[in-house]
Amino acid sequence: ATMREDRINKTKTVCTYCGVGCSFEVWTKDREILKVQPTSDAPVNGISTCVKGKFGWDFVNSEERLTKPLIRKGDKFYEATWEEALTLMADKFTELKDKEGSDSLGFIASSKCTNEENYLFQKLARSVFGTNNIDNCSRYCQTPASAGLMRTVGIGGDSGTMEDIATSDLVIVVGANPTESHPVLATRVKRAHKLHGQKLIVSDLRKNELADRADLHIHPEPGSDLVWISAVTKYILDQGWEAKEFLENRVNNVEEFKQSLEKFTLEYAEKHAGLSKETLIQTAEMIRDAEGTCILWAMGVTQHMGGTDTSTAIANLLLVTGNFGKPGAGAYPLRGHNNVQGASDFGTMPNFLPGYEPVEKDEVRSRYEQAWGTELPKYPGLNNHQIVEAIMDGNVKGMYLFGEEMGLVDSNINYVEEAFEKLDFFVVQDIFFSKTAQYADVVLPAAPSLEKEGTFTNTERRIQRFYQVMDPLDDCKPDWQIFQEFANKMGANWDYSHPSDIMDEVAKLAPVFAGVSYDRMEGWDSQVWPVKPNGESTPLLYEERFKFLDGKARLFPVDWTPPLQMGEEFDLHLNNGRLLEQFHEGNMTNKSEGINHKVSNPWLEVSHELAKERNLQSGSLVRLTSPYGKVKVRVLVTNRVTGNELYLPMNTTENEKAVNKLTSSYYDKDTHTPNYKETQVKMELLEKA
Ligand code: SF4
Numbered sequence: 001a002t003m004r005e006d007r008i009n010k011t012k013t014v015c016t017y018c019g020v021g022c023s024f025e026v027w028t029k030d031r032e033i034l035k036v037q038p039t040s041d042a043p044v045n046g047i048s049t050c051v052k053g054k055f056g057w058d059f060v061n062s063e064e065r066l067t068k069p070l071i072r073k074g075d076k077f078y079e080a081t082w083e084e085a086l087t088l089m090a091d092k093f094t095e096l097k098d099k100e101g102s103d104s105l106g107f108i109a110s111s112k113c114t115n116e117e118n119y120l121f122q123k124l125a126r127s128v129f130g131t132n133n134i135d136n137c138s139r140y141c142q143t144p145a146s147a148g149l150m151r152t153v154g155i156g157g158d159s160g161t162m163e164d165i166a167t168s169d170l171v172i173v174v175g176a177n178p179t180e181s182h183p184v185l186a187t188r189v190k191r192a193h194k195l196h197g198q199k200l201i202v203s204d205l206r207k208n209e210l211a212d213r214a215d216l217h218i219h220p221e222p223g224s225d226l227v228w229i230s231a232v233t234k235y236i237l238d239q240g241w242e243a244k245e246f247l248e249n250r251v252n253n254v255e256e257f258k259q260s261l262e263k264f265t266l267e268y269a270e271k272h273a274g275l276s277k278e279t280l281i282q283t284a285e286m287i288r289d290a291e292g293t294c295i296l297w298a299m300g301v302t303q304h305m306g307g308t309d310t311s312t313a314i315a316n317l318l319l320v321t322g323n324f325g326k327p328g329a330g331a332y333p334l335r336g337h338n339n340v341q342g343a344s345d346f347g348t349m350p351n352f353l354p355g356y357e358p359v360e361k362d363e364v365r366s367r368y369e370q371a372w373g374t375e376l377p378k379y380p381g382l383n384n385h386q387i388v389e390a391i392m393d394g395n396v397k398g399m400y401l402f403g404e405e406m407g408l409v410d411s412n413i414n415y416v417e418e419a420f421e422k423l424d425f426f427v428v429q430d431i432f433f434s435k436t437a438q439y440a441d442v443v444l445p446a447a448p449s450l451e452k453e454g455t456f457t458n459t460e461r462r463i464q465r466f467y468q469v470m471d472p473l474d475d476c477k478p479d480w481q482i483f484q485e486f487a488n489k490m491g492a493n494w495d496y497s498h499p500s501d502i503m504d505e506v507a508k509l510a511p512v513f514a515g516v517s518y519d520r521m522e523g524w525d526s527q528v529w530p531v532k533p534n535g536e537s538t539p540l541l542y543e544e545r546f547k548f549l550d551g552k553a554r555l556f557p558v559d560w561t562p563p564l565q566m567g568e569e570f571d572l573h574l575n576n577g578r579l580l581e582q583f584h585e586g587n588m589t590n591k592s593e594g595i596n597h598k599v600s601n602p603w604l605e606v607s608h609e610l611a612k613e614r615n616l617q618s619g620s621l622v623r624l625t626s627p628y629g630k631v632k633v634r635v636l637v638t639n640r641v642t643g644n645e646l647y648l649p650m651n652t653t654e655n656e657k658a659v660n661k662l663t664s665s666y667y668d669k670d671t672h673t674p675n676y677k678e679t680q681v682k683m684e685l686l687e688k689a
Contacts, residue, residue, distance in 0.1 A: 008034065012523060014456050014466040015053040016112065016449045019335030020044060020184045021458025022053050023524065026450065031470050033057050041524040044162060044458060050183035064432055066445035067474035077443065085442050090489040092425040096398040102130035106387035106396045109136040109348035110403025111337035114454030116502035117479040119354060122347040124483050127372040128490050132350050132359055132381025136343040137404055143671040144302040145333030148311025151556045152319060154547025156356065157341060159330030161460040161539045166192050168328040170290035172201045174225055174314065175300015177577055179209040182334050186210060199286055204300060205575050206647055207640050216282060222573050223563030223678055224273035225301055226310040231269035232284045233317045234261040241288045243322025251319055253555045260557030287321055292328035303677040306561030308670035319553055325542035335459040342457030346506065350381035355510035371509055385672040391419040402429035402446065402479055407436035412628050413660045429482060445476040452478035454499045463516060464526045563678040564666050566627055570680035574624065575647045576659045603636035605647035611637040619689030624681040629661035632686065
């Protein structure tokens with residue numbers, strides 16, 4: 001930070017919202033945020049920002065911030081000291097651990113918090129409490145994408161950078177809405193499309209803004225992406241358009257894979273994905289004619305019962321066409337939260353230690369056991385979906401959650417709330433008194449990014465530092481400090497004086513972070529993992545090897561899982577997603593005055609056809625009912641959706657409008673990611689416009 005005479009501080013920070021990872025200067029005077037100033041030094045965004053990064057910061061000064069630890073007494077909470085709160089936590093967690101065993105505890109980490117904080121939290125769960133029951137919210141979004149990539153190319157991250165996307169010949173976006181969810185990335189795609197002749201295909205149920213501009217908008221039947229992607233792959237092979245040399249030299253399992261595609265004919269795709277042969281052939285031809293193809297995808301792919309398989313099918317298509325390991329090509333799962341990539345990278349997963357090393361591997365575990373001086377659990381723990389089930393079954397009794405609004409973002413929230421009520425002891429650590437905190441026994445006041453230091457990892461695997469802008473409010477503390485104090489209450493003897501000490505420890509332990517250090521990420525500098533011991537980044541993966549022992553990728557046969565059908569009376573398909581101005585459930589953005597006045601409450605998007613048939617106008621109030629719950633919401637008649645497909649933004653903190661009152665408890669069969677996008681409802685008119 002540079003101090004000027006007029007006491008304006010200019011501090012580099014990294015956006016706390018989406019996974020694009022924009023960085024910029026925040027200009028402040030004491031706690032007052034004067035402006036956000038982008039600079040050409042920012043590696044991802046240069047001088048661009050979006051409305052959230054530019055105006056979404058006054059939540060840090062919100063009246064509603066938590067300022068003191070709270071302890072429940074009956075139906076009320078009273079303000080407590082840190083000493084009191086941490087002592088109570090140590091007593092209760094120790095009691096549960098001793099009486100019920102280590103695995104009676106569950107730990108839910110935060111994709112909004114730093115890499116260092118996530119690392120410490122998994123260290124706390126594993127080394128202090130002896131459990132692998134730890135997970136983060138990528139379980140709700142992108143775990144299927146990572147799993148699909150691990151099966152095929154070996155690393156669960158973007159294969160290149162946003163520069164590769166911007167310079168690619170052909171960008172295919174599947175089940176994502178970058179204009180609203182990853183705005184600065186979308187701007188780069190739009191520019192490349194408009195000025196540099198980049199071709200664009202968008203596959204989405206909804207005609208989002210990018211689909212409107214695309215050379216081709218594919219509108220498949222809900223939940224049928226795997227079908228059309230596999231059909232295009234088969235067609236390319238049948239025509240002999242595959243990358244023959246690449247397949248021969250760098251890919252295993254080609255023959256078995258070819259056989260697995262047998263049923264995915266154009267006719268099969270016509271029938272099950274509802275797409276014409278011409279559309280499928282045009283897609284195949286565009287891939288054939290492109291020097292390099294990038295495929296970007298998000299929740300429209302992953303939040304299905306076959307989400308991992310569809311992600312795998314995307315990687316298969318890219319392998320068949322030789323689109324890995326060269327600039328301007330590759331697989332790009334678009335990460336949602338600012339640090340959804342980093343939370344998983346740094347080990348808050350039930351099956352992986354930091355850097356995606358399996359907990360079952362003796363060699364890996366013993367490296368950590370030596371460093372941490374304690375024995376570690378040998379088997380994968382429960383993921384967050386399984387933790388909720390285990391609470392219902394009485395097997396998990398204590399939970400520690402930070403920076404995560406499970407009570408609003410989990411699928412089928414009525415069920416999740418029931419689980420919270422069953423917990424013997426529940427700690428929630430956040431910056432606001434969240435919906436989830438209502439169920440807690442202890443609530444701890446944490447510090448948002450502007451009040452601490454740390455690093456975030458964006459969707460490109462780029463690790464970036466941000467600096468402290470202001471002191472923590474009142475009694476608030478950075479999450480990493482809270483974990484350290486709690487661990488030490490439990491007798492752990494941790495001694496980190498700064499987040500850089502934590503990063504140094506990670507660099508020693510996790511090979512993919514070997515050369516990561518705060519010194520090398522000073523100011524606007526960043527590092528992209530895997531980072532070699534000499535500090536060299538790897539922005540483009542797989543140039544020489546895929547991450548398997550023999551260095552070769554694997555084509556991985558997958559089959560189609562048709563989407564969940566809730567029953568005939570639920571005759572409308574309900575899709576959900578984001579609004580540009582709000583972030584996820586909105587618990588930060590809707591406390592930012594700079595943003596909140598720009599948007600109103602979520603509206604249910606209804607097609608013109610359906611509106612006519614049901615006699616609805618924009619403004620009509622309707623009730624949506626699924627087998628799991630009901631919501632009341634107002635209608636917006638629009639041509640963004642068609643036929644019997646509805647769309648409800650997920651950004652709300654109002655329970656009566658929360659889309660997850662309607663979603664089910666079914667999930668992706670490989671990763672337990674909820675099938676948020678497989679929801680059907682019936683609709684009743686309550687009040688005319
Ligand atoms: Fe922040 Fe994402 Fe907007 Fe960039 S695009 S300013 S990272 S919300």
